[in-house]
Amino acid sequence: MTPAARINAAIGILNDVLSGQPAEQALLSWSRKSRFAGSGDRAAIRDLVFEALRRRDSLAALGGGLHGRGLMIGLLRANGTDPATIFTGEGYAPETLSADEVTGGVPAAEATNMHDLPEWLWPQWQASLKEDALSAAHQMRSRAPIWLRVNPHKADPATIRDQLAHQGIETEKAPQSATALRVIEGERRVSGSQAYMEGWVELQDLSPQLACEMLPLSTGIRVLDYCAGGGGKSLALAARVDIEVTAHDIAPDRMKDLPARASRAGVEIKIAPTSPIDKKYDMVVADVPCSGTGTWRRTPDAKWRLKSDDLEAMIETQAQILRETAPLVRSGGHLAYMTCSVLERENEKQADNFLLHHPDFSEIARERWLNPRGSDGFFLSLMQRN
Structure with a gap:
């Protein structure tokens, strides 16, 4: 053509x-x-x-x-x-x-x-990002980079970079992470590369990689990925240290490829039933459904399809998930609340509201990522049960 x-x-x-x-x-x-x-x-x-x-x-x-x-x-x-x-x-x-x-x-x-954002959302965007609001909105007008996470079970980043280069895929290391690689040439070859097919690398944006790296893990602990989706965070955490990872999602079909991906990566991921989970975990990760405002470079039509009522429903769902996951955290364990949003109402205010009504939890870390510190917009509130 x-x-x-x-x-x-x-x-x-x-x-x-x-x-x-x-x-x-x-x-x-x-x-x-x-x-x-x-x-x-x-x-x-x-x-x-x-x-x-x-x-x-x-x-x-x-x-x-x-x-x-x-x-x-x-x-x-x-x-x-x-x-x-x-x-x-x-x-x-x-x-x-x-x-x-x-x-x-x-x-x-x-x-x-x-600003190239829905007019109804712009005031909330401004309130959330303050003086960075317009520059952040303009970031969403550019194409998102492709990031890879190196699987340390399989190889080291230097070896992976050389192997990818032989297949026409050029990468550069991220200064913020030892296992994150940015694809700078040949991105459409990644899914067919040996490194990807054999589980040496996974496609994962830099920001959630950084969030996963912040979580305190030690050998043998039990981790629940409560809103697992495709299982990217389950795989990232299981690759870091020898732990017991369980993935759960209200829509099990989202996890249908996870067993094969885990096998390819050389890690074990347990799949939890959809019925209530009655165990206690050392770490519960809740990457909740959200507006996705931090990922609009990748899904730009979602920017224009999001409605005010949709956002309100998501905020209620997020609060409900936090209420559901709190009892699953053992004493001294951690709850990691995550979103791929840049909106304060889904992030800081949601975490503050949870802490207000759950005095047995305290926040030990809070981070929001956006280019240039990260890549996609992403938020983490890491809380510990006292």
């Missing part, structure tokens, strides 16, 4: 997304109907769609309208390309620009200063 044909395809997909269809679903639907498109075409179109969604409002302002054409016109202008050179109407290119499209759009400086 030509660059113009790719942009034309992105226009149609974006119109579907703006009509309410999730981005991944819209991309998959287009791909199934477009068997002529090669893997390079599909990847390029995906990049166009996600780039447009990360900067939806500012690109719409630049392009003169909140629709597929407006977003692509805005993206071309933002990148210094005259849209008329792409919108030619020739072959599979988009139709030529209308008179309104030629003259429409705000000045580039005005678009640059927009």
Whole structure:
């Protein structure tokens, strides 16, 4: 496909997304109907769609309208390309620009200063991030880096870097972590690499890696990953030291790949039933459902689908999970409350409210990560039962 044909395809997909269809679903639907498109075409179109969604409002302002054409016109202008050179109407290119499209759009400086967040959320974002609010919002307009976690059960980071380089995957070490590698070239080769297939590395963002590294672990302790999902944190903790890790999730299907991943990584993860857990644990990790505001570089359409009612429901769910997990922590044990949110109401205020109503717990560490200290937005409140 030509660059113009790719942009034309992105226009149609974006119109579907703006009509309410999730981005991944819209991309998959287009791909199934477009068997002529090669893997390079599909990847390029995906990049166009996600780039447009990360900067939806500012690109719409630049392009003169909140629709597929407006977003692509805005993206071309933002990148210094005259849209008329792409919108030619020739072959599979988009139709030529209308008179309104030629003259429409705000000045580039005005678009640059927009926050590209839902208007209803912006006051909460500002209250949470204070003077860093706009810069943090602008971070969400860029593509997220790919991070790997080296599995120390299998190899050391230097060996892994060399092995990946032989397969065309260039990495750099993170100064904050001994086992975190940032992929700087060849990211699409990772999932097919020997290092990944044999469990030498796992895909995991830097921020949750740093959060897991902060948790106090010692040989033989019992750890419960209460909202395990795919099990990334279970694997990260089991790789650090010889401990007993149990994974639990209210939706067990989310953990269906975890046994195979654990076997590949050379660690043992127990899968807990969905019924109430009546044991006591030395460490309970609760990476709770949240707004995902810290991960919007990776899931930009989620930014625009989140509603105020959704956030309120999540905040109540978070409080409920904290109430459920507190009794599972043994005396002297730890409760690690985590989110991938940057919002104070889901993070600091949620932890403060729990501590207020649970005087038998005290907070021993509190961290919030965001680039450049971390990568994705992430929060940890580490509490100990007295």
